[in-house]
Amino acid sequence: MVNLFIDNRAVTVPDGASILEAAQQINIRIPTLCYLDLGELKMVNKTASCRICSVEVEGRRNLAPACATPAAEGMKVTTNSKRVLFARRRLLELLLSDHPFTCLTCAKSTDCELQTLAWEFGINTQRYQGEKSEFPIDKTSGALKRDPDKCIRCRRCETMCNEVQTVHALTAYGRGFTVTVAPAEMQPLAESNCTYCGQCVSVCPTAALTGHGYIQETWAALFDPTKKVVVQVAPAIRAAIGEEFGIPIGTAVTGKLVAGLRRMGFDAVFDTSWGADLTILEEANEIIKRVSANENLPILTSCCPGWINFVKYQFPELKYMPSTCKSPQQMTGTIAKTFYAEKIGVKPQDLIMISVMPCLAKKYEANRPEHQTSGARDVDYVITTRELSKMLKESGVDLRYMPDEEFDNPLGEATGAGVIFGVTGGVLEAALRTVYEKVTGAELADVNFEAVRGWKDVREATIDLGSRTVNVAVASGLGNARKLLENIEKGTSKYDVIEIMACPGGCVNGGGQPYSHERLETIQARTQALYEIDDHKTIRKSHENPSIIKLYEEYLGEPGSHKAHELLHTEYWY
Amino acid sequence: MARVNPQPEERVLPPELYAQLDAFIEELHISPDDARRKDTLIQVLHKAQGLFGFLPEELQLHIADRFAVSHAEVSGVISFYNYFTTTPKGKYRINVCLGTACYVNGAEKVLQEFERVLGIKAGQVTADGKFSIESLRCVGACGLAPVITINDKVYGKVQPGKAHDILEHYLVEIVGEEVPLYA
Numbered sequence: 189m190v191n192l193f194i195d196n197r198a199v200t201v202p203d204g205a206s207i208l209e210a211a212q213q214i215n216i217r218i219p220t221l222c223y224l225d226l227g228e229l230k231m232v233n234k235t236a237s238c239r240i241c242s243v244e245v246e247g248r249r250n251l252a253p254a255c256a257t258p259a260a261e262g263m264k265v266t267t268n269s270k271r272v273l274f275a276r277r278r279l280l281e282l283l284l285s286d287h288p289f290t291c292l293t294c295a296k297s298t299d300c301e302l303q304t305l306a307w308e309f310g311i312n313t314q315r316y317q318g319e320k321s322e323f324p325i326d327k328t329s330g331a332l333k334r335d336p337d338k339c340i341r342c343r344r345c346e347t348m349c350n351e352v353q354t355v356h357a358l359t360a361y362g363r364g365f366t367v368t369v370a371p372a373e374m375q376p377l378a379e380s381n382c383t384y385c386g387q388c389v390s391v392c393p394t395a396a397l398t399g400h401g402y403i404q405e406t407w408a409a410l411f412d413p414t415k416k417v418v419v420q421v422a423p424a425i426r427a428a429i430g431e432e433f434g435i436p437i438g439t440a441v442t443g444k445l446v447a448g449l450r451r452m453g454f455d456a457v458f459d460t461s462w463g464a465d466l467t468i469l470e471e472a473n474e475i476i477k478r479v480s481a482n483e484n485l486p487i488l489t490s491c492c493p494g495w496i497n498f499v500k501y502q503f504p505e506l507k508y509m510p511s512t513c514k515s516p517q518q519m520t521g522t523i524a525k526t527f528y529a530e531k532i533g534v535k536p537q538d539l540i541m542i543s544v545m546p547c548l549a550k551k552y553e554a555n556r557p558e559h560q561t562s563g564a565r566d567v568d569y570v571i572t573t574r575e576l577s578k579m580l581k582e583s584g585v586d587l588r589y590m591p592d593e594e595f596d597n598p599l600g601e602a603t604g605a606g607v608i609f610g611v612t613g614g615v616l617e618a619a620l621r622t623v624y625e626k627v628t629g630a631e632l633a634d635v636n637f638e639a640v641r642g643w644k645d646v647r648e649a650t651i652d653l654g655s656r657t658v659n660v661a662v663a664s665g666l667g668n669a670r671k672l673l674e675n676i677e678k679g680t681s682k683y684d685v686i687e688i689m690a691c692p693g694g695c696v697n698g699g700g701q702p703y704s705h706e707r708l709e710t711i712q713a714r715t716q717a718l719y720e721i722d723d724h725k726t727i728r729k730s731h732e733n734p735s736i737i738k739l740y741e742e743y744l745g746e747p748g749s750h751k752a753h754e755l756l757h758t759e760y761w762y
Numbered sequence: 763m764a765r766v767n768p769q770p771e772e773r774v775l776p777p778e779l780y781a782q783l784d785a786f787i788e789e790l791h792i793s794p795d796d797a798r799r800k801d802t803l804i805q806v807l808h809k810a811q812g813l814f815g816f817l818p819e820e821l822q823l824h825i826a827d828r829f830a831v832s833h834a835e836v837s838g839v840i841s842f843y844n845y846f847t848t849t850p851k852g853k854y855r856i857n858v859c860l861g862t863a864c865y866v867n868g869a870e871k872v873l874q875e876f877e878r879v880l881g882i883k884a885g886q887v888t889a890d891g892k893f894s895i896e897s898l899r900c901v902g903a904c905g906l907a908p909v910i911t912i913n914d915k916v917y918g919k920v921q922p923g924k925a926h927d928i929l930e931h932y933l934v935e936i937v938g939e940e941v942p943l944y945a
């Protein structure tokens with residue numbers, strides 16, 4: 189243990205703790221900007237590049253960055269002397285001298301950590317006028333938007349991308365004033381090995397990295413009298429969007445969200461969880477086939493486009509392993525533009541499918557050329573939870589005061605299995621509920637597969653299917669996925685089925701979710717909210733979903749049928 | 763082995779140079795699992811630029827794969843050092859030192875004179891690919907300021923008026939013969 193004094197107050201901290209951590213322990217707040225510690229998500233950024241957390245340490249000539257300076261025995265630290273406050277203010281003003289003053293029109297306004305600091309410091313003038321960075325904006329991916337002029341070189345995105353996700357798409361390019369964080373050779377993102385998982389966006393303190401917006405396109409569709417406009421909402425949205433309206437974290441607002449979307453003018457409000465149930469029927473069928481034939485194992489889930497991109501770029505020889513099932517978003521889009529369009533007598537071209545996702549990679553997925561089963565785009569535009577909350581606010585919808593309404597049929601009736609698709613482990617758990625009953629013919633006594641839930645890097649379970657046991661594993665975060673894939677490559681993997689979600693914790697922590705400053709608590713609360721919905725559902729197994737059963741009877745035949753293959757499967761080895 | 767890079771596209775650079783580079787890397791005995799493998803990256807980039815003349819993307823990807831590091835990281839290192847270049851340079855690379863000693867002795871005028879005579883700016887290559895001009899900071903020969911280097915040859919106490927004379931030797935391609943040091 190180390191004893192030190194901060195602002196004349198004694199504090200004892202464990203060895204290796206920083207001055208910042210010591211100060212936090214006695215509720216002394218030191219402002220930070222580049223520093224970020226996401227705890228169990230294992231993302232720590234202490235590049236000490238912004239120096240906003242500068243403090244005075246007795247006996248040292250220079251100010252020390254509190255985030256990266258270890259506490260030492262007998263140290264005397266001052267956090268709010270004239271020298272410290274003056275230096276912090278100048279540092280902030282220098283950062284602002286090369287930052288656009290366009291807060292009013294900035295996508296990150298009110299969620300920007302630089303803006304918050306400027307507000308807290310009472311900055312009221314642009315003290316330093318000097319050279320400004322001028323880099324082009326990169327919107328090539330249609331998923332992420334990179335605006336390097338707003339970058340403060342904190343390197344959080346780099347730490348997230350390279351160390352946590354192990355995607356290695358970003359580097360500090362150049363040096364001195366012209367340095368910027370970019371893909372190799374300053375390539376556009378679309379030409380890099382970026383997976384569009386969007387975790388960099390969720391840690392960027394400014395608007396240097398944001399999502400590619402489709403708000404205008406969505407409004408244009410809604411106000412086009414010649415189009416019928418339907419919307420699908422991903423499971424993770426209902427557990428998070430309430431946060432944007434001051435509703436306590438972890439409150440599921442499913443019914444209010446449906447009512448809000450109707451008031452915005454959508455002709456029908458569908459549930460992506462319904463598509464998730466459909467995915468499970470197709471995927472369970474594929475799992476049973478591949479496992480009983482013992483070929484091409486393990487089967488990897490294919491719901492997460494960030495993860496699929498990761499396989500494509502970094503493990504190309506494993507590209508035949510993911511299930512061929514389209515993701516729930518694309519299945520819902522396809523069925524809406526075929527089955528549903530036929531049913532209501534609208535041409536697919538005149539039906540617009542908007543999809544609300546917690547995700548940026550979904551924007552990329554929807555844009556992929558092969559996803560136009562009906563001739564028209566399966567999903568026309570993808571907006572994030574953040575974008576939807578802005579649109580709701582613009583049209584005067586306050587979720588707090590909405591009544592609870594039900595999704596529209598036939599693409600709205602979902603089981604508990606479809607809802608837990610939004611958390612890590614959920615896809616596998618949903619699949620196991622169906623696989624177990626289909627293979628054994630017996631009813632599952634307890635539908636909760638606790639072993640695959642939670643936060644551990646890799647969670648595993650062995651399921652007894654009577655004729656054979658299956659070994660399954662779950663990982664979220666691409667860094668954890670890499671470990672599993674390397675074992676498959678080496679031939680040491682003992683698993684039959686593996687679920688991967690690109691974002692740590694799953695879709696509840698997706699790159700399109702509301703920004704959160706107490707990230708871990710927030711994600712856990714959102715996770716809990718989805719499990720509670722599942723708990724309270726009467727039907728908790730996808731194959732018991734009456735509207736899915738009806739869809740097969742009326743339209744698709746049976747899981748894995750020729751028609752199902754045509755509509756609901758794709759090739760991921762593009 | 764950890765792979766972090768997209769698959770390299772078709773190569774256009776000479777395979778024999780790749781073979782030479784690989785032989786050089788082989789002798790370094792780098793294990794892809796060794797955390798210290800990155801320490802030798804700069805050394806290899808030097809060798810590669812010496813062999814190929816520049817460090818284009820396909821070469822970067824090759825080196826990244828050999829080191830089991832990301833293309834982004836290799837690219838980041840290259841972008842940091844002025845010495846490394848990703849575009850081809852002239853057959854004769856003129857480097858004008860703009861370090862403090864050279865600068866106060868009129869190196870900027872020397873640079874301008876080379877630019878005027880060749881009709882290109884620093885960072886550019888002449889249309890025939892013979893000459894390129896760059897500036898650098900200090901070659902460690904401050905006693906000879908102002909200094910320029912052409913490929914591996916050092917010229918000291920260069921005055922603007924000498925630019926034309928120096929270039930003439932190269933223009934008639936008598937390289938290989940002794941070129942007098944301007945003193």
